[in-house]
Amino acid sequence: MSKSCFLRIVTFLLCLALGWQFWKGILALEPTQIIIGPAAHYIESAAEETGATNIVAAILFDYRALDTLGEASVIYTSVCGIAMLFAKSKFKISSTGLSFIVKRGVSFIIPFLLLYAAGIVLMGHISPGGGFQGGAVFATATILFCIVYGSGFEAVMIKPKTKELIESSGALMFVLIGFVGLWTGAGFLANIAAGYPKGEVGRFLSGGSIPLLNIAVGMKVSAGLSTIFYSMIKLLEFEVTKHPGVKNK
Amino acid sequence: MISLLTVLIPLTWAFLIPLIHIFRKTWLKRAILLFGIAVFFVTISAAISGWKQSALSFLGGWPAELGIVLIVDKLSAAFLFLSAIGGGAAFLASYGRLKEGPWRYYVIFFLLQASMNGVLITGDIFNLYVFYEVFSLAAYLLVAFTISWQAIEAGLKYLVLGTIGAFFILLGIAYIFMATGSLNMAVLSLVLPHIPNEALTVIAASLLIGLFIKIGAFPVHFWLPDAHSSAQTAVSALLSGVVVKVSIYTLLRLSLLLFLETKPAVFTVITVVGTLSVLGGHLMALRQEDIKRLLAYSTVAQIGYVLIGVGTGMAAGISAAFFHAINHMFMKVGLFIAAGHIAEDMKTRNIYDLRGLYHHRRWFVIVFSLLTAAIVGIHPLGGFMSKWYLMLAATKAGNVIPALALAFGTVISAFYYMRVLSFFYSSGDPPPRQTYPYWNLAIAGACALCCVFLGIVPLVPSLWKLVSDIGLNAVDTAEYISTMLSK
């Protein structure tokens, strides 16, 4: 007991010392009120160079698009791994959903929810939003299905294979859009330089490849997050149906 | 252009495999083999073209300050070569064992390959973090792939420690961004000398803590033996042979570019950690009875050797470190494949139960002995040469104690490997029926032959020049910067 207490105090002091060092580092950096580095250039000329009014989207999908591809790969890896870990669990239906009133109510909300998600994805280049956020809202809709209509409903409506198809083709679409830039010689994931039409800045049809990339990421993220949720919920139900006293084989 | 393809081609394969699985299941077997071969050749050709002349690719056509640049110079090319060979060997071993069965395994494998190549060629520090995370996630999953409870536990341990490391690295990057506002490594190399010393200390400390955790150096090595020994054979070989080396490349690149002039203390820390790893790894390996754990602890020690080389901060030391890294890659891939096969064949990993193996699995034991001789450092083999050059470089840099630790560690390693071999060569009961292990034997044998060949390299001046060029190129940060900012 005393040993673990001692260890705790040592850990605490260690963390405190680390924090103090970090704080000293912060103090040494005098905070600048002017924007330095590449960010200044982005604010200055992102609209002309990419056609997108949302500068964050311009950075994510044009200037630093490889980061976004890497980020999409991270989700892809995680989804693939979670699906692999839970591949052997059987699918069981334990919940039949909530009451009739809730089911009816949600059926009114769902179209608007999907519309909202689509709006976030498609308008990512002119307003706050984008593929990741919109994809997350799409995934929320499928999770809502599970809660309200019971877990069997979603499995019948959207098969896991369909989700896999959507996810992989979204990721592949991202790479193919990038390859157009490589083909024209402007460099991988090039936007305006690769010949994508810039459009009128601030309009819906603008920003070159940015809306397309948003759609690709949206497909990927929505299918991926939904797969993660269903892989885990599957296992949870597998657990619940067992008697807690029964030992694992 | 070709350097970009080393990332994109494996990534595309990883995205394609699920589609092939859905639409044309029968193609999967041939497609995976084809994909693996394609990745190998693309990586090798990128390494060769980068070796001849530094290859740059500007993503999206933006110059280095604005966008992300991928760069292959000699150091990157050397490690790309290492990643291609090690990845190829692991791919063959797993293909021979698993066939196309679990297709998700290959998805993760190709993601790992893509992100390893990405880490090796990227020129942007945040992009490095992103690729590093893809590669760590893939590594955690490969460890847990067998879904046995040891594997899951080792995977969780690796994940928790690896994620702590990742957040330390991200913290360092956050400080760098706060101080300078830019993330291109060449630009940072120019700007970092002008920031306050306290902030630089924090940056160096967080990057080093994060990278040491990811590498598995001695004081924070807990995950490494579990992860490397619980994974299946081919994955253990890949983790010990290549994944660790990619982390070492990151440490090498960042410490040389960012801290060579501004904070020489970083190199002292690396040397100290390396010395501790050598002693700690070997002493822990001495106590192991599980053959795969023994090899994993030996990896901790060999990481220490490489870190001692990196810690000199001189061209000779870095060349020797790379030479040892590639030697260790061949030796450990061979050893893990041989040991993993023996363990699966005999259904035990305890060395006491492997008595008398020589009389029943003759070729395996001969190959294993050759690899063991190489890793201990018997004279004409590769292991001796690299350790010799490491000692020379360390003493030249004035690090006498690490050089002594290196020699002492070699003695300990000789002791415990002898113990394993003495069990193999003693007499014992005949094991159950032999499975015909040609595939694994061929890979392990090829690795052993490569060790013999690497022993000749320092004796041939034209070959040794290739190795010494790596060190010269690595310390020449001015050339890296001018190449990167040429556009």
Place this chain on the structure above:
Amino acid sequence: MTIITLSHGTAIILFCIGLYTIISKRNLFKTVIGLSLMESSVLLLIVAAGFVQGGRPPILPIEGIAVNPLPHAFTLTAIVIGASDLALALAFVIKLHQRYKTVDLDKIRGLRG
């Protein structure tokens, strides 16, 4: 100026709390929570780096001065990476719980170094 100092301080404190949680707690869920805390703290630090007094969101048309858009992009990327890490960690914990019926690290330890 004060709000930025406050967020820096919070970030550092959160980081240390997260690290302390991971090292000292024996419950695997608490470990995951600690990871989550560390992640949030680093993200807070990055976002705070882009703060400009009186800045506007970086979406055109901007009236006045804009805040730095680069940290926003990094944060979006880092959030997704952190979320994937945590999802995987939770998946591992669920798998372990399925076998051992506990999330206490002391009862799980099967591997020793």
